Amino acid sequence: MTNYIQPEATAIDEFVSVAPSDSNPASAIELNNSQPVVRHMTADAVFTAEQMQQSTSWDWQTVTANTVGDVKSLAMLLDLDTQTLTSLVAENSFKLRVPLPFVSRMRRGDISDPLLLQVLPLKQEQHDIPGHSTDPLNEQQYNVCPGLVHKYHGRVLLTAAISCPINCRYCFRRYFAYEENRLTPSNWHQSLNYIRNDDTIKEVILSGGEPLLVNDRLFSRLLDEIESIEHVLHVRIHSRYPIVIPQRLTDALCSRLINARCNVALVLHCNHPNEIDDHVRQNLNRLVNSPVTLLNQSVLLKGINDDIETLSSLSENLYQAGVLPYYLHATDPVAGTAHYQVTDELAKQLNLELTQRLPGYLVPTLVREVSGKSAKTRLPLASPDTIATHACDE
Numbered sequence: 001m002t003n004y005i006q007p008e009a010t011a012i013d014e015f016v017s018v019a020p021s022d023s024n025p026a027s028a029i030e031l032n033n034s035q036p037v038v039r040h041m042t043a044d045a046v047f048t049a050e051q052m053q054q055s056t057s058w059d060w061q062t063v064t065a066n067t068v069g070d071v072k073s074l075a076m077l078l079d080l081d082t083q084t085l086t087s088l089v090a091e092n093s094f095k096l097r098v099p100l101p102f103v104s105r106m107r108r109g110d111i112s113d114p115l116l117l118q119v120l121p122l123k124q125e126q127h128d129i130p131g132h133s134t135d136p137l138n139e140q141q142y143n144v145c146p147g148l149v150h151k152y153h154g155r156v157l158l159t160a161a162i163s164c165p166i167n168c169r170y171c172f173r174r175y176f177a178y179e180e181n182r183l184t185p186s187n188w189h190q191s192l193n194y195i196r197n198d199d200t201i202k203e204v205i206l207s208g209g210e211p212l213l214v215n216d217r218l219f220s221r222l223l224d225e226i227e228s229i230e231h232v233l234h235v236r237i238h239s240r241y242p243i244v245i246p247q248r249l250t251d252a253l254c255s256r257l258i259n260a261r262c263n264v265a266l267v268l269h270c271n272h273p274n275e276i277d278d279h280v281r282q283n284l285n286r287l288v289n290s291p292v293t294l295l296n297q298s299v300l301l302k303g304i305n306d307d308i309e310t311l312s313s314l315s316e317n318l319y320q321a322g323v324l325p326y327y328l329h330a331t332d333p334v335a336g337t338a339h340y341q342v343t344d345e346l347a348k349q350l351n352l353e354l355t356q357r358l359p360g361y362l363v364p365t366l367v368r369e370v371s372g373k374s375a376k377t378r379l380p381l382a383s384p385d386t387i388a389t390h391a392c393d394e
């Protein structure tokens with residue numbers, strides 16, 4: 001292999017400082033000696049199908065450093081007509097970014113592949129839809145100090161890293177002002193002090209961006225700091241890494257999570273059963289039957305998982321991998337994401353059908369975040385009559 005970037009070995013003392021909007025050129029995540037993450041590929045890097053297959057055996061930093069960042073490479077890897085794919089796409093400041101192991105699970109020659117549709121910057125993102133905005137949840141108002149969001153009682157969200165190894169097009173934080181809210185050595189003590197001084201905070205949620213973008217040593221250090229606060233009982237980690245780059249679950253990371261003082265919940269983000277393959281299962285297996293609680297949250301996405309077969313297979317596949325479904329999120333009205341929106345009527349119908357088809361523990365809670373509410377809002381089940389009418393209508 002000659003054309004992928006080997007991440008540098010760095011002395012790491014700081015947190016990530018990468019703008020998720022990728023306003024910087026060539027979608028490069030800048031790496032300097034004080035940053036604990038690997039950089040992403042340059043936009044013109046090209047990968048072969050062989051490298052894509054081999055990527056499952058690379059270490060996680062190398063895979064993170066070598067994400068696919070242009071439509072032509074994607075077309076080539078997926079045996080798609082470059083012109084056809086390019087004609088559907090309008091790139092913007094939220095760059096195409098997708099790790100090779102995730103690409104390897106996409107179906108060759110299928111332009112409607114449900115994994116591909118989650119990462120492709122379609123022209124529909126340019127549509128200006130009334131009611132959609134860059135911060136529909138008004139999250140900025142809950143930034144109590146840089147890197148810390150305190151929205152709900154008893155828990156806070158710490159943005160441990162401000163970028164992701166994958167750019168999901170429907171991301172509700174794609175416009176979040178991470179640059180102003182990143183943890184740095186000069187302010188992370190401020191955030192930790194905030195938590196220390198409020199003994200109603202029982203849970204710290206590590207989110208992002210992608211919290212596991214920081215390396216094992218730094219992650220462990222952060223966990224040490226959090227666990228030194230006596231009233232914090234639970235740590236929740238929201239991560240898409242175990243799905244998109246499963247080898248991120250290193251021995252060191254798993255060992256730290258398993259031996260944590262706090263209760264640890266690792267909440268994955270997986271939307272479609274095809275996202276779970278042997279590579280994912282094998283790595284998750286390091287945490288199955290451990291004290292770490294494995295949960296999953298999905299986003300209900302039009303054309304990707306908005307049918308009963310896909311959603312029930314997703315729950316079954318997660319359970320086979322040792323993970324319980326937790327939340328199914330209705331999309332937020334984020335600018336550029338309206339083409340993923342599923343109607344509430346359909347969402348409720350699907351939720352009802354799931355309860356009729358699966359045991360209760362495999363049915364995720366259908367929720368929506370509503371700005372100003374003190375908790376997530378549960379969407380009620382559709383009435384069974386609605387389903388009957390719907391079925392007859394068809």
Ligand code: SF4
Nearest residue numbers: 164167168171209240
């Ligand atoms: S992994 Fe999560 S935070 Fe990152 S782009 Fe995807 S949805 Fe957004």
